[in-house]
Every structure is written in structure tokens, then in C-alpha cells.
Amino acid sequence: MFGGHMVGARRLGGAQARGRACSGGRSYTRPKPARMRLPMARCFVTRVLPGPALDRLRDRHEVDVWPDRLPPPYQELAARAAGVEGLLTTLTDRVDAALLEHCPDLRVISNYAVGYDNIDLHAAAGRGIVVGNTPDVLTEATADLTFALLLAAARKLPEAIESVREGDWLTWEPGRYLGQAVAGATLGIVGLGRIGTAVAQRALGFEMTVLYTGGGQGSEAVRRVSFDTLLEESDFVTLHCPLTAATYHLFDADALRRMRSSAILINTARGPIIDQEALRDALLAGEIAGAALDVTEPEPLPPDDPLLSTPNLIVVPHIGSATRVAREDMADLAVENLLAGLDGRPLPHQVGVAV
Numbered sequence: 094m095f096g097g098h099m100v101g102a103r104r105l106g107g108a109q110a111r112g113r114a115c116s117g118g119r120s121y122t123r124p125k126p127a128r129m130r131l132p133m134a135r136c137f138v139t140r141v142l143p144g145p146a147l148d149r150l151r152d153r154h155e156v157d158v159w160p161d162r163l164p165p166p167y168q169e170l171a172a173r174a175a176g177v178e179g180l181l182t183t184l185t186d187r188v189d190a191a192l193l194e195h196c197p198d199l200r201v202i203s204n205y206a207v208g209y210d211n212i213d214l215h216a217a218a219g220r221g222i223v224v225g226n227t228p229d230v231l232t233e234a235t236a237d238l239t240f241a242l243l244l245a246a247a248r249k250l251p252e253a254i255e256s257v258r259e260g261d262w263l264t265w266e267p268g269r270y271l272g273q274a275v276a277g278a279t280l281g282i283v284g285l286g287r288i289g290t291a292v293a294q295r296a297l298g299f300e301m302t303v304l305y306t307g308g309g310q311g312s313e314a315v316r317r318v319s320f321d322t323l324l325e326e327s328d329f330v331t332l333h334c335p336l337t338a339a340t341y342h343l344f345d346a347d348a349l350r351r352m353r354s355s356a357i358l359i360n361t362a363r364g365p366i367i368d369q370e371a372l373r374d375a376l377l378a379g380e381i382a383g384a385a386l387d388v389t390e391p392e393p394l395p396p397d398d399p400l401l402s403t404p405n406l407i408v409v410p411h412i413g414s415a416t417r418v419a420r421e422d423m424a425d426l427a428v429e430n431l432l433a434g435l436d437g438r439p440l441p442h443q444v445g446v447a448v
């Protein structure tokens with residue numbers, strides 16, 4: 094599809110060039126056509142990205158890259174975005190209506206993430222700004238991390254690793270570190286999109302029974318159930334839905350109470366889908382057996398957040414897509430989205446809302 098648009102754009106360019114050359118019908122010595130070069134745009138990129146993709150952007154446009162480990166503070170982002178046509182953001186950059194109000198030239202926002210809850214799509218659409226994201230290329234990496242967390246929580250890896258470090262490996266013990274069986278257990282998937290489906294494939298390899306609820310199209314191997322049935326029947330529950338008004342705090346005290354007391358909850362989607370205070374209470378009360386989170390509310394989670402002293406809880410710092418290949422492919426796609434938007438071509442991956 095992307096290739097098709099490129100060809101179309103080139104053809105149009107050729108026709109225009111011919112039209113100009115023939116206009117007036119006079120014969121003249123046509124100047125050797127300079128390499129067709131679309132105008133340069135100004136871009137702000139909020140973080141250094143892995144791989145060579147940003148060089149391709151620099152080849153075409155004037156590019157300002159924020160060099161720090163920490164993202165630009167909101168005011169700095171707003172100030173820099175105010176003077177550019179193209180913005181390449183990450184999920185830590187909040188692009189809201191107030192910021193967009195001061196960006197008269199902005200034409201395209203390319204988000205280096207599959208999720209785009211950090212961007213006010215309505216405000217962008219209202220200003221004719223197109224928004225792109227980076228799906229597909231991070232699906233397998235995120236599904237792998239989901240399974241890593243599921244296995245780590247099920248088999249109590251953090252405690253086991255810690256006990257070896259602390260000199261507490263005294264002998265082989267029949268009754269210690271007893272975890273839960275993963276093979277043959279029931280997995281409940283909330284949101285059977287690309288990532289949810291990739292997690293289901295892994296689960297079927299573990300001969301798990303797979304249930305799902307929410308968006309997505311299942312196959313015969315997975316069973317669609319109501320949210321309540323998923324909570325009641327699952328040994329593991331994993332979240333792969335986007336963060337929206339409908340999924341905000343979907344896992345509240347009531348939902349957690351309806352899960353099995355032996356169940357483990359995994360979240361590699363967005364932190365605010367879980368009410369963390371309710372999660373802490375549920376873990377302390379033994380209403381569920383464990384949780385493993387790649388995403389939290391807020392991010393980063395402060396080191397003194399009470400969640401971190403909760404038993405049977407694993408927290409990792411939002412690393413779902415953190416493989417070299419995924420992050421470089423995301424950079425390629427984010428740059429392709431930005432280049433396309435600046436050229437006025439359809440984005441390879443555009444997200445949007447009806448206005």
C-alpha cells in the first residue's frame with residue numbers, strides 16, 4: 094500500500110513537470126532538470142532513536158533532536174514544536190490541545206509507539222494535523238515480554254534470584270519457591286488485537302486454554318467470553334487494550350475481587366488501565382496471587398511508591414518493545430510516517446478520529 098502511494102506521487106510529479114515544460118507551446122532549450130527536490134521542512138525529534146533512521150530524516154529536512162536522556166519538559170516541547178512542520182514524539186511527550194494551539198505550521202506528528210494516548214487526536218484533527226504510530230514492528234517483542242513477565246511471576250523468579258544473591262540457597266528445598274503451572278492453565282486476554290493475538294499464539298504453544306474479551310477477532314483456538322467470565326475463569330489475565338475513557342481503571346477493586354485468588358495479572362499495555370491502589374490492596378489481602386507490570390501510573394514510578402513494597406509484584410520500566418530490532422524498526426516507521434506527512438502523502442500508519 095505504501096509502495097503504491099510512492100509510485101502515484103512520482104507519477105504526479107512527472108506529469109506536472111511535463112506540463113510546465115510544454116506550457117506556451119514555444120520551443121526552447123529546456124534546462125537540465127535539477128533533481129526534483131521537495132521543500133525542506135523543520136522537524137523536532139524529542140529523543141535520540143536507535144539505528145540509522147534519523148539520518149534519513151536529516152537527508153531531507155532540517156532536524157532538531159533533543160539530545161538528553163530525559164525527555165524535553167512540557168514547556169520546552171511546546172516552545173520547540175511551535176516552530177516546526179514535523180514533530181516526532183515518544184509516548185512520554187504529552188501533546189495536548191493547549192500545546193497544539195501554538196503550532197501554526199505543524200502538519201504531522203509521528204509517535205514513536207503503537208499507543209497514542211499521549212496525543213490529543215481531536216485537537217490534532219481539528220487543526221488538520223495528521224498523526225502516525227508504529228504498530229506491527231513491536232508486536233512480537235511486546236508479546237515476548239508479556240510471556241517473560243507471566244513466567245517470571247508464575248515461577249517466582251524475582252524471589253529466587255534474590256535468595257541466591259543473598260546467600261540463602263542453603264540446599265534444594267522441596268517446599269520452597271512453589272509457583273504456578275503455566276502449561277495447561279487458562280489465560281484471559283483483554284483486547285485481542287495484534288499484540289493480544291501474538292500472546293495467544295504463545296499461550297497455545299504452552300497448551301493453555303485461551304479466553305478473550307474486548308476488541309479483536311478470535312479463531313477457533315480461542316474463546317470469546319464476557320469480561321466477568323474472563324475474570325472468574327482465568328489463572329492469568331493479561332491486558333492488551335488501548336487506554337481510553339472506557340478502559341481507564343477497568344481493573345478496579347471490584348474487578349480484582351472477581352479474579353481467582355490464585356490468579357496473576359499482567360499489564361504490558363498502559364498503566365492507568367489498572368487502579369494501582371486497588372491492586373495493592375488486592376495483593377495485600379490475597380485476593381489475587383500476583384501481578385507483573387511493564388507500565389504504571391505514573392511513569393516513572395517513584396522509588397518510594399507504596400506499590401514497590403507490595404508482595405508478589407514485579408515492576409519493569411516500560412520495556413515491552415525494547416529489542417534492538419523492534420526499536421530500530423519503530424524508528425524506520427516513525428521516520429517514514431514523518432516523511433510521508435511532510436510530503437503530503439498518506440502515512441504508512443496513520444491514526445485518526447472523525448471530526
Ligand code: GLV
Nearest residue numbers: 205206207208414
Ligand atoms: C509502547 O508502549 C507503545 O505504545 O509502543
Ligand code: GLV
Nearest residue numbers: 207286287288289
Ligand atoms: C495494541 O496496541 C495492538 O497493537 O494490538
